[in-house]
Amino acid sequence: MSFRLFAIGLTASFGLAWLSVVVVPFFKLRTPSPISFQEGFDEQEGIYHPKRAGRVANGAAVYAENGCYQCHTQVIRPTYAGMDLARPDVGGLSPAVNPDGIDSRRESNVFDYSGLDFAMIGTTRTGPDLMNLVPRLKARVRQQAKDDGEEISEGVVAGRVRDYLFQHLYNPRSFARLENWSSCPSMPFLFEEREIKGQPSDDALDVTVEAGHEVVPGDRAEALVSYLLSLEHDDPVPATMDYAPAAPADDSQG
Template identity: 60%
Template sequence: MNFRNFAIGLTASFGLAWLAVVVVPFFTMRDLAPVAFQEGIDAQTGIYHPKTAGRVVNGYEVYAENGCYLCHTQVARPTYAGNDLGRPDFAGLSADPDRGDTRRESNPFDYLGLDFAPIGVTRSGPDLMNYGRRLLRDHPADAESYLYRRLYNPRLDPAVAAWSNCPGLPFLFEKKEIKGQRSDRAVDAEVKAGYEIVPGPKAKALASYLMSLQHDDAVPASMNYAPATTNPEG
């Protein structure tokens, strides 16, 4: 094989992969066509509009700049690619007290408007696609305070202290002198008497973002799975 053929083959190998992985998905997904609910099949009618929350954009940026996506995924894989629908509450809640089984696969609309889709690199930690939903279920009275403790130092949570290797983010918090009443957002951590640890602006933004992760809204049947048939563990 001469150099010319080698160069052509090498270029073709990488070029085809680049087209398939980057170019085609970009042009396919940059302008998503609206999907309609089907009368007689879906419980509602009209066009599917995914939930959005503009306030959490800053938190999404804090999530990205601190590399949270390196250890946490945000994707409920379709059944043919994994068994996320069978994992406890990864894809939604199997027994939501108000709506019943809310589990569903991820779809492109879940990442609409984001600079990059935080699907993650590895799943060293739990998937966060529906972390906000799980958080509000498990800690209905103190979800925000619990989350600040986890962000400051995961080892403050006795439920995971023995095994979690998640790094804390103490640099997102501030040590302030207590003047009057102690802040209801203060973290229960060892600190000099008369002072407290409170979340800074980036910690608040990140907490808002994590609490907003509730991708279990109803989607058209054409985008959904059938719990009774697709997920035998449901």
């Protein structure tokens, strides 16, 4: 075989694959076409607008820099690819953990990653999936309040979730629940320890430090928590892209 033939064969076999699985899908996925809710199938109408909140872009950069993706994934797989939707609080909330609400579990869709430059799908689940971190934490806060016989508003729930995230970043093993087994790295370097001047800060963490000092989140901790608070991907989507819709809780819609 001549070199020319060799080069042509090599270029063709590689180039075809390169174009069809790399280049074309990359640009196609840049502009997903909007999807509408359909009357009769969905409970609402109009175009599906994914929820967005927080300083997503620079928070995601902090997430990437510190290698959170090494242990946490961000994808809810459909039933053919894994059992993610069978767990009560990963793909959304099942009635088991959210007795008053609907079953919000659903698989990930292309709009869940909009606003990012890189979808941190992740490689390993040494830690839990984070796609629905916020609904999971909110359910836990509500459950805790209920157990304590406490009435709390949604605002208080959100505030407690935020405090929990800061505390977890500072030292995951400071929670009794995780103390003995969590291998999540603590990241005290995202926080600053400073002298209390006047009133202690509202954001100060509940940790023991030198008297007259407090620990408050630094800029990067703020950005990261803001990003983590955007990890809430359980809003209802059009049935046309919910390939494995949960069974309806009751028949009253029919």
